[in-house]
Amino acid sequence: MPHFINVILPIPLEKLFTYSVSQEEALFLEPGMRVAVPFGKSKVYTALVYEVHQAPPEVYEAKETHQILDEKPIVNHIQLKIWEWMAQYYMCTVGEVFRSAVPSVFLLESETLILRNDKGFFDEEDLKDDEFLVVEALQHQSVLKVHEVASIIERKNVMPVLQRLLQKGAISLKEEIYEQYKPKLVRYVKLGKEYQSEQQLEILLETLSRAPKQSQVILTLFQLQAVTKKPIKVNELEVESGGSKAIIKTLIDKGILEEYFIQTDRINYSGNVESPSVVLNEHQEKGFKDIQRSFSEGKVTLLHGVTSSGKTEVYIKLIEEVIESKKQVLYLLPEIALTTQLIGRLQNYFGKKVSVYHSKYNIQERVEVWNNVLENKTKAQIIIGARSSMLLPFSNLGLVIVDEEHEASFKQYDPAPRYHARDTAIVLAHMHQSNIVLGSATPSLESFYNVKIGKYGYAEIKRRYGDVLLPDMELVDIKEQTRKKRMKGHFSERLLEEITNTLEENKQVILFQNRRGYAPILECTTCGHSPQCPNCDVSLTYHQHRKQLRCHYCGHHIALQVSCLACGSATLDTKGFGTEQIEEELNKLFPDAKIGRMDSDTTRGKHGYEKIITAFEQQELDILVGTQMLTKGLDFRNVDLVGIMNADTLLNFPDFRAHERSFQLLTQVAGRAGRTQKRGKVLIQSYNPYHQILKQVTTSDFETMFKEQLYERELYKYPPINRIIKITLKDKDYNKLNNASEWFAKSLRSIFRNNVLGPEYPPVARIRNQYLKNIIIKIPKETSVVKTKNSIKRVEKSFNAISQYKSVRIIYNVDYI
Ligand SMILES: Nc1ncnc2c1ncn2[C@@H]1O[C@H](COP(=O)(O)OP(=O)(O)OP(=O)(O)O)[C@@H](O)[C@H]1O
Numbered sequence: 001m002p003h004f005i006n007v008i009l010p011i012p013l014e015k016l017f018t019y020s021v022s023q024e025e026a027l028f029l030e031p032g033m034r035v036a037v038p039f040g041k042s043k044v045y046t047a048l049v050y051e052v053h054q055a056p057p058e059v060y061e062a063k064e065t066h067q068i069l070d071e072k073p074i075v076n077h078i079q080l081k082i083w084e085w086m087a088q089y090y091m092c093t094v095g096e097v098f099r100s101a102v103p104s105v106f107l108l109e110s111e112t113l114i115l116r117n118d119k120g121f122f123d124e125e126d127l128k129d130d131e132f133l134v135v136e137a138l139q140h141q142s143v144l145k146v147h148e149v150a151s152i153i154e155r156k157n158v159m160p161v162l163q164r165l166l167q168k169g170a171i172s173l174k175e176e177i178y179e180q181y182k183p184k185l186v187r188y189v190k191l192g193k194e195y196q197s198e199q200q201l202e203i204l205l206e207t208l209s210r211a212p213k214q215s216q217v218i219l220t221l222f223q224l225q226a227v228t229k230k231p232i233k234v235n236e237l238e239v240e241s242g243g244s245k246a247i248i249k250t251l252i253d254k255g256i257l258e259e260y261f262i263q264t265d266r267i268n269y270s271g272n273v274e275s276p277s278v279v280l281n282e283h284q285e286k287g288f289k290d291i292q293r294s295f296s297e298g299k300v301t302l303l304h305g306v307t308s309s310g311k312t313e314v315y316i317k318l319i320e321e322v323i324e325s326k327k328q329v330l331y332l333l334p335e336i337a338l339t340t341q342l343i344g345r346l347q348n349y350f351g352k353k354v355s356v357y358h359s360k361y362n363i364q365e366r367v368e369v370w371n372n373v374l375e376n377k378t379k380a381q382i383i384i385g386a387r388s389s390m391l392l393p394f395s396n397l398g399l400v401i402v403d404e405e406h407e408a409s410f411k412q413y414d415p416a417p418r419y420h421a422r423d424t425a426i427v428l429a430h431m432h433q434s435n436i437v438l439g440s441a442t443p444s445l446e447s448f449y450n451v452k453i454g455k456y457g458y459a460e461i462k463r464r465y466g467d468v469l470l471p472d473m474e475l476v477d478i479k480e481q482t483r484k485k486r487m488k489g490h491f492s493e494r495l496l497e498e499i500t501n502t503l504e505e506n507k508q509v510i511l512f513q514n515r516r517g518y519a520p521i522l523e524c525t526t527c528g529h530s531p532q533c534p535n536c537d538v539s540l541t542y543h544q545h546r547k548q549l550r551c552h553y554c555g556h557h558i559a560l561q562v563s564c565l566a567c568g569s570a571t572l573d574t575k576g577f578g579t580e581q582i583e584e585e586l587n588k589l590f591p592d593a594k595i596g597r598m599d600s601d602t603t604r605g606k607h608g609y610e611k612i613i614t615a616f617e618q619q620e621l622d623i624l625v626g627t628q629m630l631t632k633g634l635d636f637r638n639v640d641l642v643g644i645m646n647a648d649t650l651l652n653f654p655d656f657r658a659h660e661r662s663f664q665l666l667t668q669v670a671g672r673a674g675r676t677q678k679r680g681k682v683l684i685q686s687y688n689p690y691h692q693i694l695k696q697v698t699t700s701d702f703e704t705m706f707k708e709q710l711y712e713r714e715l716y717k718y719p720p721i722n723r724i725i726k727i728t729l730k731d732k733d734y735n736k737l738n739n740a741s742e743w744f745a746k747s748l749r750s751i752f753r754n755n756v757l758g759p760e761y762p763p764v765a766r767i768r769n770q771y772l773k774n775i776i777i778k779i780p781k782e783t784s785v786v787k788t789k790n791s792i793k794r795v796e797k798s799f800n801a802i803s804q805y806k807s808v809r810i811i812y813n814v815d816y817i
């Protein structure tokens with residue numbers, strides 16, 4: 001009797017593929033184990049066993065499996081189930097889900113590049129002969145492909161050898177390696193032990209009488225210590241004493257000063273280190289109880305708590321309970337890069353039980369976390385991560401937390417699977433019979449709607465922790481101000497006044513402008529020409545600092561022009577403004593203030609985010625200018641003022657979610673102000689201060705916003721009332737794309753009638769030389785989603801049969817955001 005396996009290949013194939021195995025292998029193999037298999041003419045892939053059986057494939061002859069790569073499954077049956085759900089729901093293949101779900105080291109294939117591991121320590125004695133050959137070859141050649149390894153060791157089955165070499169740390173795979181999260185250490189000083197009594201200090205000062213700068217530093221330190229019990233930062237001492245780094249270093253070298261380091265997040269939450277249990281206030285307690293009640297009814301639960309209400313502490317309390325029952329916890333966040341603060345906080349409570357998982361971490365790290373979760377180890381009992389952490393091999397989930405559940409970045413945009421991590425996590429939780437809580441100060445319309453129709457449970461915290469009032473919000477009419485010529489650059493008089501006051505009180509300021517660069521458009525005032533990207537249909541953004549014009553879609557850039565490329569006049573002017581310009585204006589308006597900028601240009605480096613966030617936390621910066629990165633759950637202690645430079649670009653964005661988004665974004669940025677004692681202040685500059693959304697933001701009127709927006713969504717048949725699928729067609733050839741999308745839309749219309757919109761060009765109609773056209777399908781509540789998708793797939797099949805459209809790519813985005 002022959003034996004076969006059906007496997008998932010990590011490529012976009014509709015069907016599983018069948019390979020033959022020996023009887024012995026059939027007995028050994030289980031679903032979730034990896035095998036190396038040949039595919040096509042010469043390719044080798046790592047595939048995942050889906051099932052073992054005895055039915056030969058009908059239309060082709062099964063090839064032999066090359067090699068079994070695992071002793072035990074690395075993927076469990078719940079994962080296979082959720083992958084299938086994702087493929088079906090998000091209209092992609094299980095292979096695509098497989099590829100994006102597992103760490104890339106698990107997917108060795110013939111094209112994988114293999115490198116020497118310069119950082120690894122391994123004993124050559126430990127290497128088997130074939131392993132040694134590979135290592136030796138890498139001495140002469142810096143990169144090898146898998147098939148080259150095959151000829152070196154004169155064997156087809158190279159995967160096991162490479163696996164062993166990876167495990168021994170002798171080789172690594174080519175990919176960008178990202179740094180792991182390391183808490184930043186801050187440098188502090190105190191007087192050396194011998195000098196702590198007053199008497200000794202006097203003697204010391206006497207001996208330093210001929211070094212006035214050194215004694216000034218010592219005296220300052222003494223004064224600082226007299227007024228505060230807090231540790232003294234080196235920076236602080238430097239500034240206060242007017243001494244230099246060199247002087248402080250000399251004192252440290254002499255042993256007069258002693259330096260020491262403390263982890264920053266440990267300090268900010270030092271209260272918790274000794275008493276690792278949280279005490280909730282009455283509002284949090286009520287929220288907590290309501291969540292538990294809703295859990296007991298088996299419901300997905302929305303925690304709606306205003307900014308700084310202490311939702312994190314409520315989560316911690318929920319986690320504590322689950323941990324005791326030995327179950328796993330998944331804590332999903334929109335962007336892990338922004339969460340060093342949170343990681344620190346959770347580690348303070350749960351110590352080594354917390355693991356962080358992120359697709360940008362280095363591969364060894366990711367594999368380690370994967371294996372720890374797979375084996376249900378205590379050190380991976382609590383996983384914090386961005387959306388991909390949802391795909392880890394959990395076997396025993398007890399709680400899922402989706403923090404900032406309204407964030408659009410939970411939705412994967414590219415490549416497939418284009419899944420929404422929040423929604424998929426709900427399905428996952430269901431499969432595990434686990435509880436799940438979605439938290440936000442500004443819930444998505446989808447989630448709040450589900451509460452309203454009784455599908456989700458609800459818990460609310462209406463007050464900030466410590467009873468601090470929500471910030472006082474003020475709208476500033478800049479149309480009026482511009483007319484009266486009262487604006488200084490992009491700053492109204494009111495905003496300047498408030499910034500001045502805040503800085504005088506030694507408090508910090510956050511300024512929000514949702515656009516990076518200096519100006520989005522450079523325009524010639526003589527002929528009207530503005531430089532465009534050659535690859536995309538979009539103007540190049542002016543970046544002053546780098547003296548460049550850059551495309552934000554494809555990265556294309558050219559040097560800044562002095563005169564117009566079209567007519568040659570030196571009459572170039574900018575239109576619109578970005579964070580860079582605000583920073584420049586601030587430098588002129590507040591020459592003494594220390595100003596920082598946080599956007600994707602300044603946070604690119606290794607620890608870009610952390611550096612800026614920590615500098616701001618440590619009050620090394622007075623004003624922080626930034627894009628929407630500033631909004632995501634950051635907890636600063638000393639910010640009194642938040643300024644929104646221009647609310648209009650947000651409100652006017654051409655998308656049916658623009659108003660909802662604006663409400664969320666503005667409320668979230670505003671929520672960074674006044675989180676500790678004093679009530680904060682928020683100024684919103686706008687040309688249209690009477691806009692209903694701005695009114696709702698200033699009065700924190702979520703309910704009215706929800707009602708009005710829901711009414712519009714109902715009227716125009718958008719989510720959460722209807723579901724939507726966006727179909728994007730893509731091609732290099734403009735005419736072909738137009739014809740193809742007309743064809744596709746027409747076929748869809750014959751089935752779905754006026755529930756089809758488009759085809760239409762998106763706002764940027766060409767990216768990287770590919771033209772784009774979108775078709776949107778609205779699926780009414782009462783219609784079956786599965787049937788709809790099947791009909792779409794049938795249209796695609798006929799479409800694919802038309803040879804002239806062969807090059808046109810079709811991309812599905814279900815529930816697109
Ligand atoms: N029970 C508590 N005991 C001590 N400190 C608390 C407690 N609850 C909240 N805090 C403190 O209050 C501050 C705000 O809490 P947190 O950051 O959790 O708010 P949040 O609800 O997540 O706000 P946002 O939605 O704006 O991110 C934090 O510094 C937190 O440490």
Ligand SMILES: [Zn+2]
Nearest residue numbers: 533536551554
């Ligand atoms: Zn471009």
